[in-house]
Amino acid sequence: MQEDEVQFLGFTKPRAVAFALLAAFIVVSPFVLYPVFLMKVYCFIIFACAYNLLLGYTGLMSFGHSAFFGAGAYLCGYTAARLGLPFEISVLAGTLSAALLGLVFGWIAIRRSGLYFAMITLALAQMTYFIALQVPFTGGEDGIQQVPRGSLLGLVDLSSDTTIYWVMAVILLGVLVFHNRIVHSPFGQVLRATRKNPERARSLGYNVDRFKLMSFVLSAALAGFAASLKTIIFGLATLTDISMVTSIEVVLSNLVGGIGTIFGPVVGSFVILSLEYYLAPYGPWVLLIQGLVFTLFVLLFRQGIVGKLQEKLRTLL
Amino acid sequence: MQGTIISVRRMTKSFGAFVAVNGVDLDIVEGEIHAMIGPNGAGKTTCFNLLTGSLPVTSGEIRLRDTVISGLTMDEIARRGLVRSYQISSIFPDFTVLHNVRFALQQKRPTNFDFWRSELSLRSLDDRAMALLEELNLGEWSATRAGDLPYGHKRALEIATTLALDPQVLLLDEPTSGMGREDIGRVTELIRKVATGRTVLMVEHNLPVVEGLCDRVTVLARGQVIASGTYDEVSKNQKVIEAYLGAEHA
Numbered sequence: 410m411q412e413d414e415v416q417f418l419g420f421t422k423p424r425a426v427a428f429a430l431l432a433a434f435i436v437v438s439p440f441v442l443y444p445v446f447l448m449k450v451y452c453f454i455i456f457a458c459a460y461n462l463l464l465g466y467t468g469l470m471s472f473g474h475s476a477f478f479g480a481g482a483y484l485c486g487y488t489a490a491r492l493g494l495p496f497e498i499s500v501l502a503g504t505l506s507a508a509l510l511g512l513v514f515g516w517i518a519i520r521r522s523g524l525y526f527a528m529i530t531l532a533l534a535q536m537t538y539f540i541a542l543q544v545p546f547t548g549g550e551d552g553i554q555q556v557p558r559g560s561l562l563g564l565v566d567l568s569s570d571t572t573i574y575w576v577m578a579v580i581l582l583g584v585l586v587f588h589n590r591i592v593h594s595p596f597g598q599v600l601r602a603t604r605k606n607p608e609r610a611r612s613l614g615y616n617v618d619r620f621k622l623m624s625f626v627l628s629a630a631l632a633g634f635a636a637s638l639k640t641i642i643f644g645l646a647t648l649t650d651i652s653m654v655t656s657i658e659v660v661l662s663n664l665v666g667g668i669g670t671i672f673g674p675v676v677g678s679f680v681i682l683s684l685e686y687y688l689a690p691y692g693p694w695v696l697l698i699q700g701l702v703f704t705l706f707v708l709l710f711r712q713g714i715v716g717k718l719q720e721k722l723r724t725l726l
Numbered sequence: 727m728q729g730t731i732i733s734v735r736r737m738t739k740s741f742g743a744f745v746a747v748n749g750v751d752l753d754i755v756e757g758e759i760h761a762m763i764g765p766n767g768a769g770k771t772t773c774f775n776l777l778t779g780s781l782p783v784t785s786g787e788i789r790l791r792d793t794v795i796s797g798l799t800m801d802e803i804a805r806r807g808l809v810r811s812y813q814i815s816s817i818f819p820d821f822t823v824l825h826n827v828r829f830a831l832q833q834k835r836p837t838n839f840d841f842w843r844s845e846l847s848l849r850s851l852d853d854r855a856m857a858l859l860e861e862l863n864l865g866e867w868s869a870t871r872a873g874d875l876p877y878g879h880k881r882a883l884e885i886a887t888t889l890a891l892d893p894q895v896l897l898l899d900e901p902t903s904g905m906g907r908e909d910i911g912r913v914t915e916l917i918r919k920v921a922t923g924r925t926v927l928m929v930e931h932n933l934p935v936v937e938g939l940c941d942r943v944t945v946l947a948r949g950q951v952i953a954s955g956t957y958d959e960v961s962k963n964q965k966v967i968e969a970y971l972g973a974e975h976a
């Protein structure tokens with residue numbers, strides 16, 4: 410059993426190595442790559458982890474995660490820019506509002522499974538998009554702009570990219586530890602069992618729907634957290650955050666990275682956002698190339714990049 | 727004579743126009759081993775599904791002691807002490823054998839929503855899980871992936887996970903099906919052992935097992951109870967003989 414192995418921060422040995430490599434990358438990369446791009450990826454990794462919790466470990470496919478991302482972005486942006494509240498409160502507002510929306514969505518969608526579940530989340534997300542377009546506080550097409558970064562605990566001024574990069578780096582590593590912890594908690598055990606054999610879990614006295622709902626809310630909250638950080642870093646909450654594209658990107662990053670693996674969301678987010686970033690000069694060709702790369706990845710590594718790597722490691726060891 | 731622990735009145739289940747269980751009355755006495763027998767398709771598994779809340783009843787009432795449990799959800803009924811095993815083994819194939827039993831034990835924790843706690847906190851359940859495995863002669867398999875177990879052992883594992891909940895009433899759906907003679911002997915002994923202090927309702931096709939093990943027998947055919955009583959009484963019943971002969975010569 411995995412848990413009998415030596416652990417570091419709750420990671421098994423191979424994962425601890427992966428974690429250390431990532432930490433090293435995070436430290437070195439801003440000297441080589443554009444830090445603002447890196448921070449965009451880090452936020453997206455957190456978002457992808459949130460999604461992985463649901464798809465990978467609970468077995469629920471949502472097409473509506475843009476709603477939580479959008480809600481988090483707008484509420485955090487509004488709290489910071491319009492109410493003038495500090496960084497921590499704004500991020501908390503974004504996170505909690507996404508969690509609350511998750512509770513509502515989850516409560517409705519959990520009654521169905523599979524494709525029907527996915528379609529309900531999609532429909533609800535489309536409704537949320539429409540609402541975001543109509544209500545005045547989101548700023549319509551302009552969105553909420555010039556969201557101030559503020560400071561961390563009133564002590565560390567976050568306006569410099571370098572400072573906020575290191576804050577973001579610590580948060581990302583913290584989230585990865587947290588994500589791993591959720592998966593390997595007593596709660597995570599129930600999720601995993603439920604995903605494989607819900608009928609048996611029920612017959613052993615587990616209220617399966619409650620556990621699914623809890624997972625859904627956690628996932629939504631973490632998505633809102635990711636969006637809040639993004640809003641603070643870029644000073645912007647827009648309709649893109651709450652649009653279908655955001656949902657699609659998070660699904661893709663999970664598929665490419667590896668569903669139900671701890672580091673899949675990390676790798677997947679890097680691949681998806683790098684394609685977008687480095688192909689940007691080619692304009693509309695991005696979509697075509699992205700589509701090709703995606704198809705190729707899914708054909709070559711059905712379990713995603715990390716899934717494939719794990720399989721290789723297992724046969725080697 | 728102790729009291730009735732489960733009483734079923736006019737329990738009916740229709741699938742569209744087809745009535746799979748038709749007005750079944752059933753009384754299970756506390757502490758007994760009660761067999762439910764009947765030809766294939768008689769509705770035995772459906773009865774189990776109704777008793778455990780896996781399927782809603784179309785009409786009728788099920789009581790556990792004084793409480794009406796028909797209408798409760800499956801997990802609620804399980805938490806009230808009515809736990810089943812399945813005709814087709816229902817385990818968690820990716821978990822180890824030990825882990826399967828531990829997962830059942832985990833259910834009794836005050837909460838399982840503790841996503842912030844390490845799963846190492848579940849280790850305190852390992853001793854109890856191991857003891858259950860030993861009881862079912864599965865001790866040496868504890869670290870095996872459950873999906874890789876031989877067939878007979880999977881059945882035993884499922885009984886172990888069912889027992890882990892320490893149920894008042896144990897419902898076993900064909901615990902010996904597909905087993906060799908040796909395994910059957912072992913499982914029979916086992917059921918006898920675990921039945922002390924519990925009530926057991928089991929579906930069983932193997933009549934010698936029923937005869938040797940069960941206090942009372944209810945015979946089901948085409949969704950209806952056609953006889954009930956001791957094995958001797960039931961086996962002399964004309965309707966029962968016809969139902970079995972009819973089924974076997976069909």
Ligand SMILES: Nc1ncnc2c1ncn2[C@@H]1O[C@H](COP(=O)(O)OP(=O)(O)OP(=O)(O)O)[C@@H](O)[C@H]1O
Pocket residue numbers: 741746764765766767768769770771772773813
């Ligand atoms: N979910 C369902 N939908 C429709 N028909 C069903 C359903 N479940 C069971 N049936 C039908 O109800 C009848 C009784 O099935 P059941 O599984 O209860 O029989 P059984 O007595 O357990 O038989 P066996 O000895 O083969 O296990 C069968 O004709 C079966 O096809």
Ligand SMILES: [Mg+2]
Pocket residue numbers: 770771772813
């Ligand atoms: Mg059956």
